[in-house]
Amino acid sequence: MADFTLRVRRYDPESGEAPYWEERTVSLEEHRSVLEGILQIKARSDGSLGIRCSCRAAICGSCGVRINGEPGLACKTHIGAAQRHSQAIGKGGVIEVEPLGNMPVIKDLIVDMDAVHWKKIQRVTPYLIGRQPVPEREYIVPRESMLDITQTMACIQCGACVSDCLSMEADPGFIGPAALAKAYRFVGDPRDDRRHERLLDLSEDPQGIFDCTHCFKCVQACPKEVNPMGQIMRLRRIASSDEQIVDANNGVRHEAALSTLIRDYGLLHEAELLPRSYGGNSWFGKFHPAAARELLSSLPAIVKAVLRRKVSPRQALLGHKLPPEDLKAVKAIYEHVEGRRSPHRSERYELNLFIVGEDEDGNESAPAGAADKEQSA
Amino acid sequence: MCSEAPEEVLHLEHIGVTFHRNDAGELDLRAFGGASMKRTAYVADITGQAILHVLYEQLMAHAEQVERYEEWFVTRLLTDEQGHCCGAIARDLRDGRMEIFAAKNVILACGGAGQAYHPTTNGLIVTGDGIALAYRLGAPLIDMEMVQYHPTTLVENGLLITEGARGEGAVLLNAKGERFMERYAPNKLELASRDVVSRAEQTEILEGRGVGPEGAGIYLDITPVPRRRILEALREIVNIGRDFAGVDITREPIMIRPGQHYIMGGVKTDVHGATPIPGLYAAGEVACVSVHGGNRLGANSLLDTLIFGRRAGAHAAQRAAQMALPKVPRSALLEEEAAIREIIARPSGGRRVSEIKLELGETMNEHVAVYRTEEGLQKALATIKRLREEAQGAHIDDRGSVFNQDVLGVLELSFMLDCAEAIVTGAIERKESRGAHFRTDFPERNDEEWLKHIALTAGEDGPQVGYADVTITQWQPEVRSY
Structure with missing residues (x-):
């Protein structure tokens, strides 16, 4: 048994007062959960502290909160680990608990999931539209395909990824990580009849799959290893490579331009990025009218970036120079990855990150998203 | 239930449940306890979660036809002058507003009463609401003494380790490293039915062969299952082991013990989910169609819920088509609002709700568990009566x-006390051992006197005991052996 100090963000909508912090001490064994700490406060000293919770086993998804600024499940976070984390980030071992972000707070640790999370889930047509005719018995589908989408089925709708999504913070209309992971669950489901329509919809929506900025926050936040960002990247790849969708947002071309620039220069070539995005990969691309328009409208941002020394004009215009052996290494990575592509979607390199490292001592199942990291590195 | 099961599983498959497949792409099946062959379709070890989420997807698909009232709490069911159920009163948790819902039919689908026990595998919201609501309306409860202890719950905090682990090949070991199930059920071993395995474990623990600091546990060893298979099919318990017990189940055994998991009893219904009160239906753990007898087999709870949920819905729809929307007495709403106001305005200083709840749970887990005696049960009953008094003036902060x-x-506390009282009353009444109900003072099954259900109805001073016949169809009762 040890004492732990919880610093809880309180808010009572009926009081007319602003949210405030309140400290309470609980005593628990250190491998008990932060939720048990909160329940101890409720049981022993203040029953008015509001939190949703039920299963205590990271299955029901109701106790999503931010602990020391990081979103997660209160039931799955050890109170001892939370205390050490607090020390490590200079908060003196006091465990801060506050409601999830990006959603309005109803009371204390309870947020309005309907107003944000569920609305976005509803946006992605969140149900199977089965292929016709419906078979008399089960749909016959590859074993791997069901294992593959079980990763997104593991989502417990806790909202941890929504809480810290940076794109959603900047653009509240972004469909967001949880809902897009849910969308993959249907796109990746061979029984679904609307794969193309779903992908077209999510590609053409300016707040759809191309609104994600790869910040990895959702991957880190997810307590069930659903890897929402990874699912978004898979949606993009299936949309472009398999379904040949070229979206009006220029998302696909932009991604392709980025990829070829890195292949050619090893590093981002800022001046070439927009021309290639709009005009394609040829040298003449930069004279494409859309590229010029986009370049003009981006001028203020470019000037700002230069003034803040994010880029130097010389490097931006001429491109970065890598030593030849480094550039060779970069090209080798491309060859390796592209060489592993297969005409069968299910054998695509980045698929099924779910079960890896089996029967290899000391090699735990790699965190979901590892292979994606490799690719975007 | 069994004959409709395949159709129901296929229906779930068609609406999107991601059931795992065999190499031919067909539904794969898994072994569960008490069954003689593999017969359970599954989604890794999150079958229930997957079904729940897919059903919720369907609710979203039908959002225009089905209105949802989420985070509303029913405080009371209503009857009209003829004694037919005609609606419910509920409170919106978000703002405390109370509403009266007039209804041609009410279907209870709100689960069991696990939180009357501590520890339990059940969630904190499983507080016997539906059972108590129906009981208060006059519906009989049957088989309430039949409480299932699951053989594999974490010693640490009572969380569930799925039976699928044993289905995949995990074994149980005592402190001497013996696979003790060889002595209790030589043919079925770890896959004997849950009551048998739980009693075997409890006996090992009571006779000093338990593991862990106080000898209160048993080892569940999952390492005989290939690691790849564990990661693929038992993913959730890998997480539970890691996060809640600090154990890597792919490499070492994990400490478990029997723990409260399920109640076979509930509101008496027929095969259409209808209770004896017209207009009131119940389905799932809240109900007792009596398909589980005294001891439910693994995976049958989901099936019960699905089959009788569908049947209750169909039957209620048929009944609704022939009637007008009933009028509900507004006075009931005023009474309920007053009752809530009284709780909010009650003076401070009583015992805390959490303390009363904990004492209730620990009492039930001590005296109304795997092994029961008259003495222990009477103690439990006396405690419940005292706690009921204390609950009247329990302290609140909010x-x-x-x-x-x-x-x-x-x-919720008052609901749990109703359920606990019914469970103990039934357990005192049944002077034999059957299914999950084992009386050390009456260790034998006695078909002559007790091949009948105990039915409890709410009376002035506690449950009134009655009986109901057992429906015996194809299979004659015989001695169970494994």
């Missing part, structure tokens, strides 16, 4: 309207 979980706690 005086607000928005998400007042203190008020909720008071209401």
